[in-house]
Amino acid sequence: MNKKRIFIVAGVLVILSAIGSGGYLFWNVHEENLILRSELSGMNESLKLTKENFFRSRIENADLSDRNKNLSQTVREQLDKNTALETQVMDISGVVQNISGTVGTLQKLSQTDKELLKKYSKVYFLSENYIPSRLVDIKSEFLLDKSAPKQIHAGVDVFLTDMLQEASSTGISLKIVSAYRSFYDQISVKTGYKMIYGSGANQFSADQGYSEHQLGTTVDITTSKLKTLTTQFDRDIAYKWLTENAYRFGFVLSYPKGNSYYQYEPWHWRFVGVGLATRLHEEGKYFYDLTQREIDDYLVSIFDR
Numbered sequence: 001m002n003k004k005r006i007f008i009v010a011g012v013l014v015i016l017s018a019i020g021s022g023g024y025l026f027w028n029v030h031e032e033n034l035i036l037r038s039e040l041s042g043m044n045e046s047l048k049l050t051k052e053n054f055f056r057s058r059i060e061n062a063d064l065s066d067r068n069k070n071l072s073q074t075v076r077e078q079l080d081k082n083t084a085l086e087t088q089v090m091d092i093s094g095v096v097q098n099i100s101g102t103v104g105t106l107q108k109l110s111q112t113d114k115e116l117l118k119k120y121s122k123v124y125f126l127s128e129n130y131i132p133s134r135l136v137d138i139k140s141e142f143l144l145d146k147s148a149p150k151q152i153h154a155g156v157d158v159f160l161t162d163m164l165q166e167a168s169s170t171g172i173s174l175k176i177v178s179a180y181r182s183f184y185d186q187i188s189v190k191t192g193y194k195m196i197y198g199s200g201a202n203q204f205s206a207d208q209g210y211s212e213h214q215l216g217t218t219v220d221i222t223t224s225k226l227k228t229l230t231t232q233f234d235r236d237i238a239y240k241w242l243t244e245n246a247y248r249f250g251f252v253l254s255y256p257k258g259n260s261y262y263q264y265e266p267w268h269w270r271f272v273g274v275g276l277a278t279r280l281h282e283e284g285k286y287f288y289d290l291t292q293r294e295i296d297d298y299l300v301s302i303f304d305r
């Protein structure tokens with residue numbers, strides 16, 4: 001063989017081996033490529049699944065948050081309803097309270113003698129049948145004449161006793177000359193005065209039926225010194241004490257100087273309740289200065305302390 005041929009054969013061999021190893025490499029790469037591709041498609045598949053899962057859970061979340069919203073809306077609505085109900089309940093109990101208050105007032109009024117705060121004159125007068133619901137004896141220590149018991153309306157007695165005791169504790173000795181007088185007592189009082197004073201008796205003794213004494217809420221007062229009913233009483237410190245303090249016990253002077261109803265009687269004090277007496281005292285007015293309508297408002301509380 002010559003050198004040239006050997007060179008050619010060697011060249012061909014080199015080329016062939018290069019092709020062979022190249023083919024082998026190519027084959028290997030191709031194989032790997034196939035594996036990678038299949039792995040990639042597997043990964044793609046799982047990515048797709050993950051994405052799907054992701055979207056599904058997003059939808060579910062959205063659903064849940066929608067439901068959440070609905071639920072909190074419902075809760076809010078329910079709370080609003082509760083509040084509305086509570087308000088209604090409060091309104092109703094307020095109405096019930098008002099009604100029971102009104103019923104209480106009406107009941108109290110129905111049990112309170114309407115005559116107790118009436119103005120008596122030639123126009124309005126008491127029937128001969130009128131007798132106070134309950135009369136009690138005034139404590140004898142407060143009577144001018146201890147041997148002749150005097151009676152007073154049971155509801156007024158506590159106020160009268162308190163007043164007389166407080167006066168006594170400040171050194172003022174108030175004495176009761178007369179208190180409750182029945183219709184017939186009044187006739188005999190009047191007849192007695194008429195026998196002495198004739199028709200002039202009208203000036204200082206009310207006709208039967210017009211006397212506040214028939215109500216059992218009125219007293220004629222003097223002192224243990226004066227011992228009689230006289231206009232001189234208004235110069236006594238006892239009278240001054242009464243004008244300053246009697247209202248606190250519900251008593252007022254019925255017939256002041258210059259009144260158009262009756263003669264001046266500084267000794268004649270009528271119980272009208274603390275509320276009305278206080279108003280009259282504060283306004284510098286007398287019982288007969290007010291209208292009957294104004295006076296009527298105090299009837300329900302006449303015996304309140």
Ligand SMILES: [Zn+2]
Pocket residue numbers: 213218219220267268269
């Ligand atoms: Zn009197």
